[in-house]
Amino acid sequence: MPNNNIDIINVIETQLKDKVQIQLGQLGKAAIVTNNGLHRDTLKAMVEADEKTAISAITGLDLGANIGVYYHIRTSNAFLTIKAEVPKDNPKIQTITDIIPGSAFHEMEVADLLGVVFEGNPSPGRLVLPENWPEGVYPLRKDFKANEVKLSPPKEEAKLPDEVKLVKIIIGPQHPALLEPEKFAVTVDGETVTKVEPRIGYVHRGIEKASESRTYLQDVYLVERICGICNSIHACSFVETVEKILKTEVPPRAKYLRVVTLELNRLHSHLLTLGHAGLEIGYETLFQYFWRDREPIMDLIELTSGNRVYSSLMTVGGVRRDLKDSDIPKIKSTLSELRKKLPFYRQIYEDEPSIKARMKNVGVLKREDALKLCVVGPVARGSGVDIDVRKDEPYEAYGEIPFKEIVYTQGDTWARMNVRMDEVEESINIIEYAIDHLPTGPFRVKAPRVVPAGEAVNRVEAPRGELFYYVKSNGTAFPDRVKVRTPTFSNIPAFLKTAIGENIADIPPNFVSLDPCFSCTDR
Amino acid sequence: MANIITWARVKSPWVLHFNSGACNGCDIEIVALLTPKYDVERFGVKLEPSPRHADVLLVTGGVTQQCAERLKRIYDQMPQPKFVVAIGACACSGGVFAGCYNVVGGVDKVIPVTAYIPGCPPRPEAILDGVVKLLNALSPPKPKKQPKQEKPPGLPKEEAKPEVAKQEAVAPQEVKPTVEEAKPDAKQ
Numbered sequence: 001m002p003n004n005n006i007d008i009i010n011v012i013e014t015q016l017k018d019k020v021q022i023q024l025g026q027l028g029k030a031a032i033v034t035n036n037g038l039h040r041d042t043l044k045a046m047v048e049a050d051e052k053t054a055i056s057a058i059t060g061l062d063l064g065a066n067i068g069v070y071y072h073i074r075t076s077n078a079f080l081t082i083k084a085e086v087p088k089d090n091p092k093i094q095t096i097t098d099i100i101p102g103s104a105f106h107e108m109e110v111a112d113l114l115g116v117v118f119e120g121n122p123s124p125g126r127l128v129l130p131e132n133w134p135e136g137v138y139p140l141r142k143d144f145k146a147n148e149v150k151l152s153p154p155k156e157e158a159k160l161p162d163e164v165k166l167v168k169i170i171i172g173p174q175h176p177a178l179l180e181p182e183k184f185a186v187t188v189d190g191e192t193v194t195k196v197e198p199r200i201g202y203v204h205r206g207i208e209k210a211s212e213s214r215t216y217l218q219d220v221y222l223v224e225r226i227c228g229i230c231n232s233i234h235a236c237s238f239v240e241t242v243e244k245i246l247k248t249e250v251p252p253r254a255k256y257l258r259v260v261t262l263e264l265n266r267l268h269s270h271l272l273t274l275g276h277a278g279l280e281i282g283y284e285t286l287f288q289y290f291w292r293d294r295e296p297i298m299d300l301i302e303l304t305s306g307n308r309v310y311s312s313l314m315t316v317g318g319v320r321r322d323l324k325d326s327d328i329p330k331i332k333s334t335l336s337e338l339r340k341k342l343p344f345y346r347q348i349y350e351d352e353p354s355i356k357a358r359m360k361n362v363g364v365l366k367r368e369d370a371l372k373l374c375v376v377g378p379v380a381r382g383s384g385v386d387i388d389v390r391k392d393e394p395y396e397a398y399g400e401i402p403f404k405e406i407v408y409t410q411g412d413t414w415a416r417m418n419v420r421m422d423e424v425e426e427s428i429n430i431i432e433y434a435i436d437h438l439p440t441g442p443f444r445v446k447a448p449r450v451v452p453a454g455e456a457v458n459r460v461e462a463p464r465g466e467l468f469y470y471v472k473s474n475g476t477a478f479p480d481r482v483k484v485r486t487p488t489f490s491n492i493p494a495f496l497k498t499a500i501g502e503n504i505a506d507i508p509p510n511f512v513s514l515d516p517c518f519s520c521t522d523r
Numbered sequence: 524m525a526n527i528i529t530w531a532r533v534k535s536p537w538v539l540h541f542n543s544g545a546c547n548g549c550d551i552e553i554v555a556l557l558t559p560k561y562d563v564e565r566f567g568v569k570l571e572p573s574p575r576h577a578d579v580l581l582v583t584g585g586v587t588q589q590c591a592e593r594l595k596r597i598y599d600q601m602p603q604p605k606f607v608v609a610i611g612a613c614a615c616s617g618g619v620f621a622g623c624y625n626v627v628g629g630v631d632k633v634i635p636v637t638a639y640i641p642g643c644p645p646r647p648e649a650i651l652d653g654v655v656k657l658l659n660a661l662s663p664p665k666p667k668k669q670p671k672q673e674k675p676p677g678l679p680k681e682e683a684k685p686e687v688a689k690q691e692a693v694a695p696q697e698v699k700p701t702v703e704e705a706k707p708d709a710k711q
Contacts (some may be wrong), residue, residue: 048626063692129625130588139624146624151588180542181590202589203544206623225619227550228644272551276630291558309548309644 008075011049012042027077027457027470028072033161039487041083043099052076052387054095054105054374056459057468057485062142067091067114072457072468072485079393081457086116088178091389095120102374102493106485112209113140128201128522139209140481146488169504174502181516188504190231199494204522211482216242216451219479220314228309228521229272232265233462234484235314241471242316244456250285252439254318255397259434261304261313262396262460263427266295267338269463270420270427272513274345277417286348287477293341297336301365303327318444321421323420328435335428340424349418359414362509363498366411373493378423379514382416389461401433420515451475462487464515486520535567539577539601544626545584545596548644549611553581561647565609568654574600579654582636585613585620585621586627604635606657610650615639629673 011023011032020042021033034042046053052075059070063085071082086093095118097104103292107118108127115138130153138144170183181202187195209228211219224235237257243250250258275290298308305311305322313319349355370383380387388405390398392401406422408415452477459468465487474480491514499507542550544565555569556563571577574597586594598607609630617628630636640653 094553133588144624146622147625148570179549181593183625195671203542203584204589205544206625207619208618210620211622215566222619225546225548225643228546231546231548232681242543274601295555295558295560308646309552398671474561517547519544 007386008046008078008080014190015045016042027070027081027083027493030078031081031083033083037094039082040094041068041101042082042104043071043096045242046073046075046080048097050075051371052385053100054371055100056374056490057464057470057483058103058106059215059470059482059483060114060116060140061472061483062114062140064142067116067141069093069110069116070470071096071133072470074387074459074466077392079459091116092119093117097121100374101372102188102490105489105493106133109489112138114138124186126201126203130201139206144209146206146266147283147514148330153337171507180516182518183231186499186507191503191505193499193502194502194505195328197494198496199420200492200518201522203519208482208484209523212478212480215477216316216479220316220480223270223482223484224310224312224314226486226523230265230268230462230464230467231263231312232314232519233460233467235312236262237458237460237462237467237469238482239316240460241456241458242451242470242473243447244458245451245454245471245473246316246448248317248445250318251442251445252397253443254442254445256308256434256438257319257323257443258314259397259401260300261311261322263431263434264297264301264304265311266463267424267427267431268301269293269515270320270424271297273463273512274424276424277359277413277509277512280322280512281354283352283354291344292337296337296343298329300334301401303330311422315420315444316444317386317447320444322443323435324436331435332432336430339425342421342427346421349414349421355414358506359417359511359513360410360412362413362506363495363502364514365494365498369411369497373497374490375465375494375516376490377463377487377500378416378419378463379491379494381406382408382419382513385412389459389468393459394419395458395460397434398435400437401430403430403433413509416513450477451479462519464488465491467521486517486523488514488517488521491516492521527662533661535569535571536578536654537571537576538579538581538654538660539571539574540581540583541594541597543582543584543590543630544587544612544620545613546636547609548585549614552644552647552650553610556647556650561651563651563654564656566651566655574598575602575679577601578604578606580607581606581610581650582607582614582630582634583610585617585623586630588625588699591627591633592610594633606661607634608638608657609652610638610640610653611645612641612643613683615641618643619697668682 023031025212032042056072056074065088066085069084069089073080076343093116104522107121110116112119112127140455165167183199184378185197186193205263211222214222220235220238223238224231226234265296271290271294273496275287278286301311302308307312365383365500370380370385386405386407391405403426406419406421451473453473457470459466467487468485470483471479472481495511495514498510540553609615613620614630614708617626620626621628638653640650642649
């Protein structure tokens with residue numbers, strides 16, 4: 001059994017005494033300020049001490065003369081930030097991909113948006129910006145001016161070399177299996193996939209930059225629109241981060257109401273994915289069934305918030321609307337109707353031959369790979385890695401609500417879908433418990449108008465996994481930096497790994513089992 | 524003959540959905556249209572995966588720089604006559620993302636748009652209403668039976684304005700299925 005009681009701060013203190021500066025209580029459990037080069041030693045020490053050490057995000061931020069590179073690390077029981085700085089005129093830092101392979105995408109994003117050169121990163125190149133974006137223009141630097149960007153004409157796509165056996169198949173940007181525009185170049189040898197090259201960034205809108213020119217309250221509206229599926233959780237995470245800077249305590253009733261909203265969001269997101277998986281394996285009846293049962297949940301979101309998709313309930317200091325007592329019977333009856341239907345779906349997933357044939361042993365992600373690639377959410381839990389922010393670092397009212405953490409060990413597509421199936425039931429339990437134990441009192445407190453200078457990190461469990469927010473305030477009406485790392489961003493490496501060596505026809509079910517959301521990923 | 528083609532087009536419009544940088548809100552609502560509660564197939568509307576067979580292009584999102592070129596290419600691949608419906612506030616004008624460095628801001632900056640359906644996201648009923656209004660505008664002036672729709676009382680104000688281009692007046696061209704070019708997005 002893995003040891004969950006490692007004191008990671010102690011490990012760093014003993015191994016790197018006097019070389020690094022440890023600031024307790026900042027940006028998670030502690031912020032470790034490292035001089036150039038020592039971020040690697042610190043990370044190595046952490047990885048050796050704790051197998052669950054994983055990268056949550058890398059934030060790059062413009063600090064004036066320097067560019068800050070903050071590595072946000074989660075271990076089995078703590079969340080830490082390693083701070084490093086590089087000079088702006090020579091922004092070079094050594095890569096950490098050899099220590100934590102899952103960090104490759106994170107580094108590429110910082111390189112794209114801030115121009116930091118990660119020496120030794122195996123795949124330098126564009127990640128989210130267009131291919132014809134001008135060189136030397138970095139949107140997240142403070143001197144960037146959006147109206148001065150001149151894109152060169154789009155490049156003709158390079159002709160593929162004639163290879164004798166290998167065929168390159170381009171999936172996307174417009175493709176029936178993808179709801180969102182993304183491109184995957186899949187190289188196949190016969191029917192077997194040998195290589196997958198992703199090209200994300202088709203939905204990159206520049207929300208992180210846009211949030212710097214809007215006030216905090218306007219940003220709640222903006223970050224909610226990062227994703228139309230898991231919208232409440234984005235808003236919730238942002239307001240929690242701002243509340244941490246403000247040191248505002250949210251009243252208990254608001255905490256429970258937030259839990260209800262977040263779990264309704266999780267319910268509709270999971271039902272959507274379970275149905276979508278049916279569509280991808282050609283089982284359209286299952287798709288229609290799941291989406292039929294999703295509609296009552298959409299009605300509940302509308303009932304509690306007034307809007308079908310964007311609930312817009314979260315605000316700094318609480319929620320914007322109270323739950324009416326007269327709505328509670330309707331919520332309860334809808335949820336119990338859904339609960340009655342779950343055994344039927346479970347049975348389909350257990351017994352149906354087409355589900356078993358297309359999902360079992362497809363896209364197997366082993367536990368050690370899941371740890372190495374730093375995957376999150378149902379993808380990690382389907383591979384036997386028990387991470388769930390709701391349990392590990394309870395936020396809102398999750399610490400007071402009993403619920404089970406669902407873990408499957410098979411690591412295949414089937415296990416990942418079953419994690420979601422079981423979580424649907426857990427979500428119903430959570431909502432019912434929260435409604436039964438709803439505290440009385442105000443649902444909102446007045447938060448200070450002016451946000452003092454400071455910075456905070458926050459993570460929450462979105463339907464797709466751990467969602468990370470970093471907000472830096474400089475005391476003005478606008479945030480200095482908002483960094484969002486969404487769950488799909490961490491989960492894509494898992495698809496790139498598991499697709500290789502499998503049949504090309506297994507790509508759709510494998511891909512959907514990650515529950516990919518690219519509007520989140522690209523922002 | 525022209526009447527027959529118009530009749531066939533109005534009775535079974537094949538739609539293609541393209542996400543040009545949307546947040547998934549509108550896209551999921553379009554998919555929800557296909558599912559049992561709304562079920563647009565009863566109006567003959569079919570979601571078609573290939574641009575070469577589609578009559579109507581449903582575009583969501585504020586059009587990012589990467590997608591602009593793709594959107595134009597998809598539009599060019601569609602056979603004449605073709606109609607574009609911009610769905611959602613972002614597709615209409617850029618919405619909340621107007622002014623972002625990677626967003627062009629509105630579908631009509633890239634391709635001509637036939638109808639706009641505002642909302643963030645528009646309700647499935649609103650999308651349905653917009654498509655039906657577009658179809659009514661296409662059909663010959665004789666009185667048409669309005670498709671039955673249930674409208675719940677809380678329906679937001681719907682302002683689909685099908686300012687239909689003069690395309691339907693043009694003599695109907697032969698709609699020839701193009702097969703000579705391999706589809707770049709063909710998967711198997």
